[in-house]
Amino acid sequence: xxxxxxxxxxxxxxxxxxxxxxxxxxxxxxxxxxxxxxxxxxxxxxxxxxxxxxxxxxxxxxxxxxxxxxxxxxxxxxxxxxxxxxxxxxxxxxxxxxxxxxxxxxxxxxxxxxxxxxxxxxxxxxxxxxxxxxxxxxxxxxxxxxxxxxxxxxxxxxxxxxxxxxxxxxxxxxxxxxxxxxxxxxxxxxxxxxxxxxxxxxxxxxxxxxxxxxxxxxxxxxxxxxxxxxxxxxxxxxxxxxxxxxxxxxxxxxxxxxxxxxxxxxxxxxxxxxxxxxxxxxxxxxxxxxxxxxxxxxxxxxxxxxxxxxxxxxxxxxxxxxxxxxxxxxxxxxxxxxxxxxxxxxxxxxxxxxxxxxxxxxxxxxxxxxxxxxxxxxxxxxxxxxxxxxxxxxxxxxxxxxxxxxxxxxxxxxxxxxxxxxxxxxxxxxxxxxxxxxxxxxxxxxxxxxxxxxxxxxxxxxxxxxxxxxxxxxxxxxxxxxxxxxxxxxxxxxxxxxxxxxxxxxxxxxxxxxxxxxxxxxxxxxxxxxxxxxxxxxxxxxxxxxxxxxxxxxxxxxxxxxxxxxxxxxxxxxxxxxxxxxxxxxxxxxxxxxxxxxxxxxxxxxxxxxxxxxxxxxxxxxxxxxxxxxxxxxxxxxxxxxxxxxxxxxxxxxxxxxxxxxxxxx
Amino acid sequence: xxxxxxxxxxxxxxxxxxxxxxxxxxxxxxxxxxxxxxxxxxxxxxxxxxxxxxxxxxxxxxxxxxxxxxxxxxxxxxxxxxxxxxxxxxxxxxxxxxxxxxxxxxxxxxxxxxxxxxxxxxxxxxxxxxxxxxxxxxxxxxxxxxxxxxxxxxxxxxxxxxxxxxxxxxxxxxxxxxxxxxxxxxxxxxxxxxxxxxxxxxxxxxxxxxxxxxxxxxxxxxxxxxxxxxxxxxxxxxxxxxxxxxxxxxxxxxxxxxxxxxxxxxxxxxxxxxxxxxxxxxxxxxx
Numbered sequence: 001x002x003x004x005x006x007x008x009x010x011x012x013x014x015x016x017x018x019x020x021x022x023x024x025x026x027x028x029x030x031x032x033x034x035x036x037x038x039x040x041x042x043x044x045x046x047x048x049x050x051x052x053x054x055x056x057x058x059x060x061x062x063x064x065x066x067x068x069x070x071x072x073x074x075x076x077x078x079x080x081x082x083x084x085x086x087x088x089x090x091x092x093x094x095x096x097x098x099x100x101x102x103x104x105x106x107x108x109x110x111x112x113x114x115x116x117x118x119x120x121x122x123x124x125x126x127x128x129x130x131x132x133x134x135x136x137x138x139x140x141x142x143x144x145x146x147x148x149x150x151x152x153x154x155x156x157x158x159x160x161x162x163x164x165x166x167x168x169x170x171x172x173x174x175x176x177x178x179x180x181x182x183x184x185x186x187x188x189x190x191x192x193x194x195x196x197x198x199x200x201x202x203x204x205x206x207x208x209x210x211x212x213x214x215x216x217x218x219x220x221x222x223x224x225x226x227x228x229x230x231x232x233x234x235x236x237x238x239x240x241x242x243x244x245x246x247x248x249x250x251x252x253x254x255x256x257x258x259x260x261x262x263x264x265x266x267x268x269x270x271x272x273x274x275x276x277x278x279x280x281x282x283x284x285x286x287x288x289x290x291x292x293x294x295x296x297x298x299x300x301x302x303x304x305x306x307x308x309x310x311x312x313x314x315x316x317x318x319x320x321x322x323x324x325x326x327x328x329x330x331x332x333x334x335x336x337x338x339x340x341x342x343x344x345x346x347x348x349x350x351x352x353x354x355x356x357x358x359x360x361x362x363x364x365x366x367x368x369x370x371x372x373x374x375x376x377x378x379x380x381x382x383x384x385x386x387x388x389x390x391x392x393x394x395x396x397x398x399x400x401x402x403x404x405x406x407x408x409x410x411x412x413x414x415x416x417x418x419x420x421x422x423x424x425x426x427x428x429x430x431x432x433x434x435x436x437x438x439x440x441x442x443x444x445x446x447x448x449x450x451x452x453x454x455x456x457x458x459x460x461x462x463x464x465x466x467x468x469x470x471x472x473x474x475x476x477x478x479x480x481x482x483x484x485x486x487x488x489x490x491x492x493x494x495x496x497x498x499x500x501x502x503x504x505x506x507x508x509x510x511x512x513x514x515x516x517x518x519x520x521x522x523x524x525x526x527x528x529x530x531x532x533x534x535x536x537x538x539x540x541x542x543x544x545x546x547x548x549x550x551x552x553x554x555x556x557x558x559x560x561x562x563x564x565x566x567x568x569x570x571x572x573x574x575x576x577x578x579x580x581x582x583x584x585x586x587x588x589x590x591x592x593x594x595x596x597x598x599x600x601x602x603x604x605x606x607x608x609x610x611x612x613x614x615x616x617x618x619x620x621x622x623x624x625x626x627x628x629x630x631x632x633x634x635x636x637x638x639x640x641x642x643x644x645x646x647x648x649x650x651x652x653x654x655x656x657x658x659x660x661x662x663x664x665x666x
Numbered sequence: 667x668x669x670x671x672x673x674x675x676x677x678x679x680x681x682x683x684x685x686x687x688x689x690x691x692x693x694x695x696x697x698x699x700x701x702x703x704x705x706x707x708x709x710x711x712x713x714x715x716x717x718x719x720x721x722x723x724x725x726x727x728x729x730x731x732x733x734x735x736x737x738x739x740x741x742x743x744x745x746x747x748x749x750x751x752x753x754x755x756x757x758x759x760x761x762x763x764x765x766x767x768x769x770x771x772x773x774x775x776x777x778x779x780x781x782x783x784x785x786x787x788x789x790x791x792x793x794x795x796x797x798x799x800x801x802x803x804x805x806x807x808x809x810x811x812x813x814x815x816x817x818x819x820x821x822x823x824x825x826x827x828x829x830x831x832x833x834x835x836x837x838x839x840x841x842x843x844x845x846x847x848x849x850x851x852x853x854x855x856x857x858x859x860x861x862x863x864x865x866x867x868x869x870x871x872x873x874x875x876x877x878x879x880x881x882x883x884x885x886x887x888x889x890x891x892x893x894x895x896x897x898x899x900x901x902x903x904x905x906x907x908x909x910x911x912x913x914x915x916x917x918x919x920x921x922x923x924x925x926x927x928x929x930x931x932x933x934x935x936x937x938x939x940x941x942x943x944x945x946x947x948x949x950x951x952x953x
Contacts, residue, residue, distance in 0.1 A: 003880070003884075003940070003943075004879060004880050004883050004884075007880075007883045007884050007886055007887055007940070008883050008886065010886075010887040010890075010891070011883065011886030011887040011889075011890045011891075012890075014887060014890035014891040014893070014894040015890045015894075017894045017898070018890060018893045018894040018897050021894065021897035021898045021900070021901045022897050024901050025897065025900060025901050025904070028901070028904060299824065301823070301824065301825055302824075338824070339824050340820065358824060358828065359824050359825055359828070360828065414723070415723035415724035416723065416724075421904075422900055422904055423900070423903050423904040423906075423908075424725065424728075425723045425724060425725060426724065426725040426729070427723075427724035427725065427726070429724070429726070430724050430725050430726040430728075430729050431729065433726065433729070433730075434729040434730060434732070434733050437730075437733065438733060587714075589714040619712075619713060619714040621713050621714070624713065626726055633730075633734055634710070634726075634727065634730040634734070635708055635709035635710050635730065635731070635734045635735065636709055637713075638709070638712040638713040638714075639712050640712045640713070640714075644706040644707070644709075644711045644712050644716075645706060645711065645716055645717075646702055646705045646706045646711045646716060646717035646720075647716060647717065647913075647916050648716070648717050648718065648720070648721055648908045648915075648916055648919070649701070649702055649705045649706075649711075649717045649720060650698060650702045651916055651919055651920050651923070652919075653697075653698035653701045653702050654691070654694050654695060654698045654923075655694075655899075655923035655924075655926075655927070656698075657693070657694035657695075657696075657697035657698045657746070657750065658690045658691060658693075658694035658923075658927045659896065659927070659930075660697070660750055661690055661693050661694060661697070661750065661753060661754060661757060662690060662892065662927065662930050662931065662934070663892065664754065665690075665693075665750075665753070665754040665757050666754060666757050666758050666761045666790070666794060
C-alpha cells in the first residue's frame with residue numbers, strides 16, 4: 001500500500017514537472033517581442049506623397065445577398081474615362097466568377113494539384129449579366145453584341161470583348177448601367193460560400209485596365225494568375241440578412257434596416273477593386289493603429305488569433321508606413337475565414353485582407369499568423385498602391401511583397417521570424433532561400449503568371465526567389481540602401497501602374513548599374529550563381545635554388561638543407577558558376593587559428609587566393625556570412641584539409657538514438 | 667533499514683542502471699553513426715566551426731543540409747532505423763540480464779549473467795512480438811476512430827474537431843503504455859519463475875486483474891519521469907547556444923542529455939524491481 005502511494009506520488013510529481021517544463025517550452029516558444037509604443041506613431045514623410053489616383057473606372061453597386069441560395073442580385077453603374085490618347089472601339093470585361101462555371105473553364109481545367117487552392121469546385125458558380133446599357137448612347141444595350149467567350153477559348157467566359165457601336169474619343173466619359181446575378185461557388189479560391197460564410201472577391205463585371213497605348217490589359221482567369229485594374233471610386237450598397245456581420249473594402253458610412261435586412265453603404269476612393277464578406281458567426285475587434293481604424297473579423301473561439309493579427313498590424317503598419325509611404329486609407333479590415341473556408345484566406349484587396357489558420361496557429365512557436373498577416377498587409381503597397389499587372393508581372397507584387405514581408409518579420413522577430421522555439425529558429429530569408437534554390441534555374445522569375453509550368457514553380461520563383469534576390473542585394477550592397485530603393489519605388493509609383501522596367505529604373509538610380517545588371521539577369525535571364533572552393537595547397541617558402549645570371553656573373557645557389565619552414569605559401573582556388581556576379585569575402589583559417597579575409601569582386605570564373613604565413617591554411621570558406629543568399633549550393637562553399645566532423649550533430653544524434661531506444665525499445 | 671541492508675538493495679540497482687545505460691549508449695552510438703556520417707559527408711561541416719552553422723539561429727545552413735544532403739540523410743536515416751530495430755531486439759538480452767540481476771543479486775560474473783540473458787531471449791522476443799501486435803491493433807483502432815471522428819466533425823466547432831481525435835490518439839498511446847507495463851510484468855514472471863512466454867503473459871494478466879493499481883501505478887513514475895526528463899532536457903538545451911562554435915556547449919549538452927537518459931534508465935530499473943515484487947506478492951496472496 002505504501003509502495004503504491006509512493007509510486008502514485010512520484011508519478012504525479014513527474015507529471016506536474018512535465019507539465020511545468022512543457023509549459024515553459026511553450027512559453028519560451030510563444031514569447032513575442034514587445035512593441036515599442038513609439039513605433040505606433042506614423043512617421044512624417046520627408047517628401048510629399050501622391051494622395052490620389054487618376055479616376056479611370058468608378059463603380060456604383062447595389063447588391064442583395066440571398067444567404068440561403070448563395071446568390072447575389074445586383075445593379076452596377078460604371079463611369080469610365082478614356083484617359084488614353086486613342087479613341088476606343090471596344091471595351092474588355094473580366095467576369096472572373098465564370099471561372100467556376102464548369103470543369104472546362106481555363107481556371108478549373110488547370111492542373112489543380114499545384115494550384116493556389118488545391119481544390120476543384122464542388123458547387124459551381126457564375127455571373128450572368130442581364131443587360132449593359134450605354135447611357136450616353138441612348139441607353140443602348142451593349143451586352144447582346146459581346147463576344148460569347150474569351151479570345152481563342154470557346155470554353156471560357158472570363159474575358160469578354162464588348163464592341164462599342166461608336167468610338168469613345170480620348171478624354172470622353174462613358175456611363176454603363178448593368179444588371180447581373182451571381183451564383184456563388186462553394187469556396188474554391190477566395191470566392192464563394194461555406195455554410196453561412198460568404199466571401200465575395202471578383203464578384204462583379206469589371207473593366208480590364210486601359211493601358212496608355214489605348215489597349216486593354218485583359219486576360220482569361222488562370223488558376224495561377226491574379227488581377228489588374230484601373231483606379232476609381234467605389235460606392236457600394238450591400239443588402240444582407242440583419243444578423244450577418246459584414247466586412248468590406250472602404251468605409252461604412254451609412255446603414256439602415258429594412259424588414260429584417262440590413263442595408264450597408266460603403267465608400268472607397270482611389271482603389272481598384274471591391275471585396276466583401278458576410279457571415280452570421282463573425283466576432284469583431286477594432287482599434288486605431290497609426291491613424292487607421294483596423295477591424296478584425298474572426299470566427300468564434302479565435303480570440304488568440306485575432307490578437308496576434310492585430311499585433312502584427314501594430315508592428316507592420318507603422319513599419320511599412322515609414323519604409324514605403326503612408327497608408328492613405330482611413331480603414332483596414334482583416335478577415336479571418338473559418339477553417340472550413342480556408343481557401344478564402346491569404347488574399348489581398350484594397351483596404352481589406354484575408355488571413356487564416358486554425359485556432360491553434362499561435363501555439364508552439366510558429367509565426368504562421370504573423371507571416372500571413374504581414375504578407376497580406378504588405379500588399380496594400382505592392383498591389384494596392386503600386387498597382388502593377390499581377391497577370392503579366394507577378395514578381396512586382398508577390399515577389400517584392402515577399403521581401404517586404406521577410407524584412408518586416410525579421411525586424412520584429414529576428415532570425416526566428418518563421419519559427420522560434422525548442423532551441424530551433426527559422427528565418428524568412430532561410431526559408432525563401434531553400435525554396436528558391438530548389439527551382440532557381442527552372443524558368444525566368446519575371447514571367448507572366450500563366451506562363452509558369454506549375455504553381456509550385458511560380459511560388460518558388462515569384463515569391464521566394466524574388467525575395468532571395470532582394471535579400472542578396474541587401475546583404476551585398478547594403479540593407480539600408482535596398483530599403484531606401486524599395487521605398488523610392490513605392491513612393492514614385494504610388495497610385496500608379498508600374499512595370500518591371502519602372503522597377504529596374506529605380507533600382508538603377510538607387511543602387512547603381514552593377515546591382516541593376518545583376519537584378520535584371522536574375523529576374524529575366526534565369527540568372528544563377530554558385531560560389532565554390534576546391535583545392536587548398538600549402539608549400540613551404542624556401543630560398544630559390546639553381547643557376548642565376550646576375551650583374552656579378554653566374555651564380556649557383558644550392559637547395560638549403562631541409563628544416564622546419566618558417567613560412568608557407570598557400571594557394572586556394574575559388575570558382576563562380578552561373579551568370580550572376582556578386583562580390584564576396586573569402587575566409588582563410590590557418591592551422592594555428594589565425595584568420596585572413598580576402599575580397600573577390602566576383603568577376604571572372606575563378607579567383608586565385610594567395611596567403612603567406614607561418615602556418616598552413618587548413619580551412620577556406622567563400623562568402624562565410626552568406627551574403628549571396630542566391631548561392632545555389634552552400635555545401636560547396638567551404639573546404640578543409642582537416643577532414644569533416646560534426647561533434648554537435650553526433651551528440652544530438654546519440655541522444656535521440658538513446659531516447660528512441662529507451663522509449664520505443666524494450 | 668540498516669546501512670548494510672540498504673547497500674545490498676542499492677548495489678544491484680546501481681549495477682543494473684549502469685548496465686542498461688551502457689547498453690543504450692552502445693546501441694545509440696551504432697544508430698547515430700550513419701546519420702552523423704551523412705551529415706559530415708554533406709559538405710556542410712567543412713567550415714572552421716565544423717557543424718556549428720547547423721545549430722545557428724535562422725537555420726540557413728540546417729535547411730540547406732536538408733535540401734542538398736537529403737539523399738545522404740535519407741540513406742543514413744534508413745540505415746539508422748534498421749540498426750535501431752536490430753538494437754531494440756538485441757537489447758532484450760541486457761534487459762533480461764538486468765531483470766535476472768534484480769531477481770538474484772548474488773555475486774555472479776558478467777558472462778554468466780549475460781548467458782542467462784541470452785537463454786531468456788527467445789521468451790522475451792515472444793513476449794515482445796505479442797505486445798507489439800497488441801499495440802499495433804490498438805494504434806490501428808485509435809487511428810480509424812480518430813480519423814472517422816475528424817471527418818465526422820469537419821465543419822463543426824473547430825476546437826472540438828481538432829481536440830477530440832487528439833484525445834483518442836492520446837488514449838491509444840496510454841493503452842499502449844499500459845500494455846508495455848503488462849509486458850514488463852510478464853518478463854519479470856518469466857525471469858522469476860522460468861515461465862514460457864504464454865504462461866508469463868497469462869501470469870501478468872492475472873496480476874493486472876488482481877492488482878491493477880499496483881501494476882499500472884508502478885509503471886507510472888517510470889513513464890512520467892522519462893517524459894519529464896525529456897522535456898526538462900529540451901528546455902535546458904534551448905538555453906545552450908550550440909551554434910556559437912564553443913566546445914564547452916557540446917560538453918554541457920552532452921551532460922544534460924546523459925543525465926536525462928540516466929534518470930529515465932534509473933526509473934525504469936526501479937519499475938522493473940517493482941514488477942518482480944508484484945509477481946511474488948500475487949504468489950503470496952495466492953498461497
